[in-house]
Amino acid sequence: MDSTPETIATAETPRGEIALRERASADGTVVHELVVAGVFAMDSADTATETALAQRSLERVAAPTRVLVGGLGLGFTAWQALKDRRVRDLHVVEIEEDLVQWARLGLTPTLGVLARHPRVTLHVQDAASAVGDGEPAGPWDLVLLDVDNGPGFLVHEENERLYSATALSVLLSQVTTGGVLAIWAAQREPQLLATLTGLAPTEEIVLPVERQDRCLEYVLYLARA
């Protein structure tokens, strides 16, 4: 059985509590948990779909030199992108300043590597500001968006605007030809699929996962610019 989680960092933000917790799994491995807006967001025990977001997208892009990741979390999507040596300039936008600070302090191994790596720039930024003329500026060969559960199941209501046809169209206009805009979702999102398909050829990739004896389907949406 896993040990009781211990809080190693916590902060109050305008969006609620964020916290980093640590537990030992049954085999003694250290597992990190992230709480965002007072809600359990993810842990490091199974990061297969966060990793797949980067991996499946990178497989589809010939020259993914400049990559934008929306949402740092525990850093697994960005870490997977960094492992691809074709990625030379990786920018991560994260709305929670404290989380970026915890990365700079190296509170988890993955976050620590990202914060120190010369090919990575961490920005304390709302991903919405990277849309349009905002910073950091495109063009991008790949955009990996995992800031929320998806438009049908939001943690931050304000993130709804990121999934609008207008925002997605602007984001896609910043992706180089042959590049990909990829979005992680915690469930099938028919409206998002319809919106993206109206803008660009889009794939829906369903990833079955088991969580606490429940079978779930996480989904990736990959739109090709």
Ligand SMILES: C[S@@+](CC[C@H](N)C(=O)[O-])C[C@H]1O[C@@H](n2cnc3c(N)ncnc32)[C@H](O)[C@@H]1O
């Ligand atoms: C589920 S986590 C991302 C997990 C990440 N893919 C990983 O591999 O660990 C979502 C992250 O997005 C951040 N976030 C939420 N809304 C955001 C926004 N509008 N702009 C930037 N970051 C945001 C949250 O604070 C959180 O760190």
